Amino acid sequence: MATTVEPILDNTIEDPEHRAPLVLGGLDYAGVTDKVCSVWEADKAPKVWWLVLILAISLLMMLGACIGHLLMKGVGVWGNNNPAYWGWPIVNFVFWVGIGHAGTLISAILFLFRQNWRTSINRAAEAMTIFAVICAGTFPGIHIGRVWVFYWLFPVPSEHLAMWPNFRSPLLWDVFAVGTYFTVSLLFWYMGMVPDIATYRDRAKTKIRKMVYSLLSLGWTGSARGWHRYEAAYVILAALATPLVLSVHTIVSFDFAVSQVPGWHTTIFPPYFVAGAIFSGFAMVVTLLVPARKIYGLQQLITIRHLENMNKIIMATGLMVGMAYGIEFFISWYSGVAPERFAFYNRAFGNFSWAYWIMVSCNVFIPQLFWFKFFRTNTIAMVVICIFVNIGMWFERFVITVTSLCRDFLPSSWHYFHPTGVDVMMLIGSFGLFTTLFLLFCRYLPIIAISEVKNVIPVKSDEH
Amino acid sequence: MTEKQNQETADQKLVGLLAQFEDPGSLVRACNEARESGYNKIDAYSPFPVHGIDPALGIPRTILPFFVLIIGLTGCAVGLGMQYYANAGDWSPLFPGYNFMISGKPFFSLPANIPVTFEIVILSSAIATFLGMWALNRLPRLANPLHRISRFKRVTNDKFFLLIETKDPQFKREETESQLSQWGASVVEEVNEDLTDQQLPSWLQLAGLMTALILLIPPVLIFRAEGMTSRKPRLHVVPDMDWQEKYKTQTLAPNLGDEQHPNFLFVDGRAMQEPIPGTIARGDLYTDSEYFRGIKSGTESFATISTAGVHTGLQDAAHQDDSHQDEAAKDKPAEPAKDDPAAAPEPDWVTQFPANVHVNQALLERGQRRFNIYCSVCHGYAGNGDGLVNARAMALAASGQAQWTAAKSLNDPETKKNPVGRIFDTISNGRGTMGPYKSQIPVEDRWAIVAYVRALQGTGIKPTTMTKAVEKAVAE
Numbered sequence: 001m002a003t004t005v006e007p008i009l010d011n012t013i014e015d016p017e018h019r020a021p022l023v024l025g026g027l028d029y030a031g032v033t034d035k036v037c038s039v040w041e042a043d044k045a046p047k048v049w050w051l052v053l054i055l056a057i058s059l060l061m062m063l064g065a066c067i068g069h070l071l072m073k074g075v076g077v078w079g080n081n082n083p084a085y086w087g088w089p090i091v092n093f094v095f096w097v098g099i100g101h102a103g104t105l106i107s108a109i110l111f112l113f114r115q116n117w118r119t120s121i122n123r124a125a126e127a128m129t130i131f132a133v134i135c136a137g138t139f140p141g142i143h144i145g146r147v148w149v150f151y152w153l154f155p156v157p158s159e160h161l162a163m164w165p166n167f168r169s170p171l172l173w174d175v176f177a178v179g180t181y182f183t184v185s186l187l188f189w190y191m192g193m194v195p196d197i198a199t200y201r202d203r204a205k206t207k208i209r210k211m212v213y214s215l216l217s218l219g220w221t222g223s224a225r226g227w228h229r230y231e232a233a234y235v236i237l238a239a240l241a242t243p244l245v246l247s248v249h250t251i252v253s254f255d256f257a258v259s260q261v262p263g264w265h266t267t268i269f270p271p272y273f274v275a276g277a278i279f280s281g282f283a284m285v286v287t288l289l290v291p292a293r294k295i296y297g298l299q300q301l302i303t304i305r306h307l308e309n310m311n312k313i314i315m316a317t318g319l320m321v322g323m324a325y326g327i328e329f330f331i332s333w334y335s336g337v338a339p340e341r342f343a344f345y346n347r348a349f350g351n352f353s354w355a356y357w358i359m360v361s362c363n364v365f366i367p368q369l370f371w372f373k374f375f376r377t378n379t380i381a382m383v384v385i386c387i388f389v390n391i392g393m394w395f396e397r398f399v400i401t402v403t404s405l406c407r408d409f410l411p412s413s414w415h416y417f418h419p420t421g422v423d424v425m426m427l428i429g430s431f432g433l434f435t436t437l438f439l440l441f442c443r444y445l446p447i448i449a450i451s452e453v454k455n456v457i458p459v460k461s462d463e464h
Numbered sequence: 465m466t467e468k469q470n471q472e473t474a475d476q477k478l479v480g481l482l483a484q485f486e487d488p489g490s491l492v493r494a495c496n497e498a499r500e501s502g503y504n505k506i507d508a509y510s511p512f513p514v515h516g517i518d519p520a521l522g523i524p525r526t527i528l529p530f531f532v533l534i535i536g537l538t539g540c541a542v543g544l545g546m547q548y549y550a551n552a553g554d555w556s557p558l559f560p561g562y563n564f565m566i567s568g569k570p571f572f573s574l575p576a577n578i579p580v581t582f583e584i585v586i587l588s589s590a591i592a593t594f595l596g597m598w599a600l601n602r603l604p605r606l607a608n609p610l611h612r613i614s615r616f617k618r619v620t621n622d623k624f625f626l627l628i629e630t631k632d633p634q635f636k637r638e639e640t641e642s643q644l645s646q647w648g649a650s651v652v653e654e655v656n657e658d659l660t661d662q663q664l665p666s667w668l669q670l671a672g673l674m675t676a677l678i679l680l681i682p683p684v685l686i687f688r689a690e691g692m693t694s695r696k697p698r699l700h701v702v703p704d705m706d707w708q709e710k711y712k713t714q715t716l717a718p719n720l721g722d723e724q725h726p727n728f729l730f731v732d733g734r735a736m737q738e739p740i741p742g743t744i745a746r747g748d749l750y751t752d753s754e755y756f757r758g759i760k761s762g763t764e765s766f767a768t769i770s771t772a773g774v775h776t777g778l779q780d781a782a783h784q785d786d787s788h789q790d791e792a793a794k795d796k797p798a799e800p801a802k803d804d805p806a807a808a809p810e811p812d813w814v815t816q817f818p819a820n821v822h823v824n825q826a827l828l829e830r831g832q833r834r835f836n837i838y839c840s841v842c843h844g845y846a847g848n849g850d851g852l853v854n855a856r857a858m859a860l861a862a863s864g865q866a867q868w869t870a871a872k873s874l875n876d877p878e879t880k881k882n883p884v885g886r887i888f889d890t891i892s893n894g895r896g897t898m899g900p901y902k903s904q905i906p907v908e909d910r911w912a913i914v915a916y917v918r919a920l921q922g923t924g925i926k927p928t929t930m931t932k933a934v935e936k937a938v939a940e
Contacts, residue, residue, distance in 0.1 A: 029621065029622035030621055030622040033511075033620075033622065157558075157559040159559075162562075163562035164550035167576070167580050168551070168564070168566070168569070168573070168576035170579075173579040173580055173583075176579070176580045176583040176584065176587075177579065179583075180584075180586055180587040183587060183590070184586060184587065184590040187590055187593075188590075191594055191597070195511075196620075198620045199511075199620035201620075202617035218598065218603045218604035218605070219603050219604050219611075221610055221611075222509045222510055222512075222619050222620060223507045223508065223509050224508040224509070224517045224518065224521050224523060225521075225523055226601045226603070227514075227517075228518055228526060229528055229597050229601055230513070230597060231513050232525075232526045232528050232597070233528060233593045233596070237590060237593050237594070240586050240589050241590075243582075243586070244583075244586045247579070247583070254579070450511075451511055451512040451513075451620075454511055455512050455513070
């Protein structure tokens, strides 16, 4: 069952006579299993893994310390102040929720469209979704001030409070949208992983591993009846997750669009936010998978073609986002509403114009490099571009949130927003949380959907 | 090819025969053969879903989608109902709904309630899919005889298996085995169920029981606490608002600066600001002067309006400050300067009850009860100024231990001449050494007392300044 050593083909060339292979190097079933399990079966994790983990955990501890400080002192430790009561915590929330969207798009929407190239990247992308939503949920969670009564967000009968949530408020919609999104993503991710956890179970050497993976795999045998219901459930979950993923960022955009602040009160927000979310999410997937495939030697499974496809989506969604920026300006001029016109003029040429132009450069100009095949297929170039994209997308949320609030209807309260050290440390710390979770996932769970990849290997038997 | 050991001991029970295949194509072929040979208790196992295996095994379509549809529709109804109950329904005595009045918008409007409904539909459907799929697959299953076979471990890697169960009516040990080999199986193996470990080990049962008992302790403690009364404040895991650093109202704010550069919260050093002169708190604008002040409307001055409302604590404090400045005035038993008739002309008191005070039996009875509570302690039950407090204070005053101005008899001829408005004002704001009662007694009750006082004055009780008891006490 050893993998036959073949020169790695260039599967980015479009040959109309053949489907481009999605698994290179002639890997067979056992070869795929061995390849993915080697990540977990290696006695020692790669040095890079340890280095990054130590760094990530120290950043995570910094986040924990910041949250402790916040709980002791109150939300005054942030830069949020009149009139910008929504500062970095909300910017970070929208940023992280957006990152998550690519995972669901890959696992659900591309599944419904029968895009087979999703198979080797969907697991890592779904994991990324869950960890990003955890980071996202942290920020509004600690933004509510009295964190210990967080359950007041939910419709829990309470004698102490003697009231219910306001179900007509977009902020409450957010609680339901993000909560549902996290739960459904987790179920989808876990359900998809059970057959692969069963593979880990059957290959486990130590007693503890055997026990843990046996429990997690729920006694999966791979029976035909099991697969039949499993596939039905997978399609249903994909069909549920598809409108869900579109609804989540739509509802996040309602947080802004339903208010009346100039620059927020626009109907273009839902599609524009969803496009931006997919844009930033794919950029994050590329940023994570390029080093992961290199470190773990998974180039045969996560091929350049996979990365190139993602880069094409990044360019497409980047163009959508760029068009939305343009339309926003057009509508503000066309509406004839003075505060709207001022809000957008102020965005581009006001006191936060530096942030606006960082956003436009990173989100609209830099991704244009993906028109060239060199940038789409060169791993270092694509990671650099994707990091710029995520910087740009963070600034997009910053521009929307802060510039609009700092120039609201009441000129006497106009103000310049200054973040505090806690703001900065929390943003960096949230990357620590995300990276820690992702590294642990890489080490202990199958990062590639083994059973799904086997389905896209060309069948060698006489049938099919 | 076949397994040698064939003994079916008391500890082992044959479950079926497991055949291994090397590729999905031969598995599907074998499944077809098995089904056509009349086997129906068969199942195939593979590392990934094999195309064409469902018809080969005759697997019917799963009912999962219908189950999810039903749960999803239920979720829709429950989600909408929950929102209606919480925001628009207030009929329930326990945890009634809470109506948010926002810009006069309806409490329940479908467009605004769609997002949450949608999310609940998705959430309930997804959970139903997930749990329903595992339930239909009879998973999680802790023990499965298949997992005891080392060869079967490759089912999650690269091998394909077909199991024919002994429960199948067609199953014959040797015949089935040869059939499986004939259909292309590379290995055929027995699957045996170990009957010795059907029961959980006793230590595990004991541990489970202990865990269950320990888990019962917190709810028992909670229920015990629920049923008990305690004089101490409730246990707060997080002390919440008690814990905050804050200035209490009616206190002095500390100096945050130093002696040279004092830094107070407000200029006057208080932790709370006084209202701007002339402002009236919401609900304190009493326009009906006759009713609220006992003064004929149109004749009241600005000063009477602005001070006629219920006294705030701060205003009282301010008045105390005034009297502090005048030490001499404090010692003087005479009336304070603000009540000096010479300083302010007597207002034009109403002589008739205001239009919205209906003097009837009920009002008089109410007035009697209020009078007996608030007034009789000094003025006596008959209004003769012979209440117990007055008696005791007079006794103390006679022996020089206190200063006391005798409570007025309401039946004095002079007092009887007072118009009802003035009596109302006396109850409200006090007079002489009598304190104001407007913070204790609501307006309608004050008018009830006025009516009762008028009734007392009309009974013709002789004006006596003191009862015999008081005289006796004074004499001692």
